[in-house]
Amino acid sequence: MKNNEREQYEALLTEESDLENPQQRLINKPSSSFWDLDKKLVLILLLSLSNFIFFTLWILQSTQCHYPDAQILYSPVRDIxxxxxxxxxxxxxxxxxxxxxxxxxxxxxxxxxxxxxxxxxxxxxxxxxxxxxxxxxxxxxxxxxxxxxxxxxxxxxxxxxxxxxxxxxxxxxxxxxxxxxxxxxxxxxxxxxxxxxxxxxxxxxxxxxxxxxxxxxxxxxxxxxxxxxxxxxxxxxxxxx
Known part of the structure; x- marks a missing residue:
């Protein structure tokens, strides 16, 4: 019986301490929304970089296949x-x-x-x-x-x-x-x-x-x-x- 009363008392003290220091609770508990946002930004950047590399390589490959002499200026006969x-x-x-x-x-x-x-x-x-x-x-x-x-x-x-x-x-x-x-x-x-x-x-x-x-x-x-x-x-x- 005394042990139960002691546990209840310690729990009450903990709750009162948290109420007195609300900022401390925020500091001790990392924000999940911040980390989620950070992960999304990293993912977007990686996807953008991958797309840029893919399209750059695709354009270079297409140019080399169709114009092996690197005809970089437009000519109306380039395609023939x-x-x-x-x-x-x-x-x-x-x-x-x-x-x-x-x-x-x-x-x-x-x-x-x-x-x-x-x-x-x-x-x-x-x-x-x-x-x-x-x-x-x-x-x-x-x-x-x-x-x-x-x-x-x-x-x-x-x-x-x-x-x-x-x-x-x-x-x-x-x-x-x-x-x-x-x-x-x-x-x-x-x-x-x-x-x-x-x-x-x-x-x-x-x-x-x-x-x-x-x-x-x-x-x-x-x-x-x-x-x-x-x-x-x-x-x-x-x-x-």
Whole structure:
């Protein structure tokens, strides 16, 4: 009986002590709501970080699959780019005229060179494409449509025109009208294009059968964009006037 009374008395003292120090009770008992909130914030941050990493890797993987040459600027032909292996023709003492563009001066030679770019030079694109270009192309009045047209040129055709201009400059007796200004423009344009694309195909050194000398071999395999595909696109979008 005395033990029960003592236990009741000690319990009463404990309750009175708690009533006298309510703040102490709050301090001694950690807030479950605070810890729950903290856990939620950590979970949200981890999920956000995981989503960011996932989408970043997905974008990088998609870009590498579709555009293995890292075409980072928009081009209207980006989605049709195809790649093929082409072995270059080497024009040297053993094989001076391996293709139509390495023949002696003639009207046929001129036609072969101009056929690379003349029919493909200027293209028309809708406003939806024009707005995505890295550089602005302005609306041009047109006799075909009252709304006007947006015109572009794939730079490969400009570079081929420049290369043909330099070829002509080597033969002033046949092409007397190639100006020095035009030559300088084309040389620097081709320099920048070559540096920009930086062909990393590897020249090799092999023993020549006729001399036994070790010399560089230029007729090697290259990874190339399908040039015919680009010509087809340019024809489909050829300027109408």
């Amino acid at each position: 780019l195809e790649y093929e292996v082409i072995t270059f023709n080497a024009t040297d003492g053993r094989n001076r005229h391996p293709d139509p563009w390495s023949q002696p001066l003639s009207d046929e030679l001129d036609e072969a060179w101009e056929g690379l770019y003349n029919d493909f030079g200027i293209s028309e694109v809708p406003e939806s494409i024009a707005r995505q270009l890295a550089n602005r192309t302005d609306l041009i009045p047109s006799n075909v449509t009252a709304d006007g047209v947006y015109r572009i040129t794939l730079d490969v055709f400009h570079q081929l025109h420049c290369l043909n201009t330099i070829r002509k400059a080597l033969h002033p007796e046949r092409y007397p009208n190639v100006t020095r200004h035009h030559q300088d423009h084309c040389i620097n344009s081709l320099r920048q294009s070559l540096q920009c694309h930086s062909d990393v195909s590897t020249l090799v050194f092999q023993e020549m059968e006729d001399t036994g000398d070790i010399e560089p071999r230029f007729n090697i395999a290259h990874s190339c964009r399908n040039f015919r595909k680009l010509q087809e696109w340019a024809l489909e979008h050829k300027a109408r006037d």
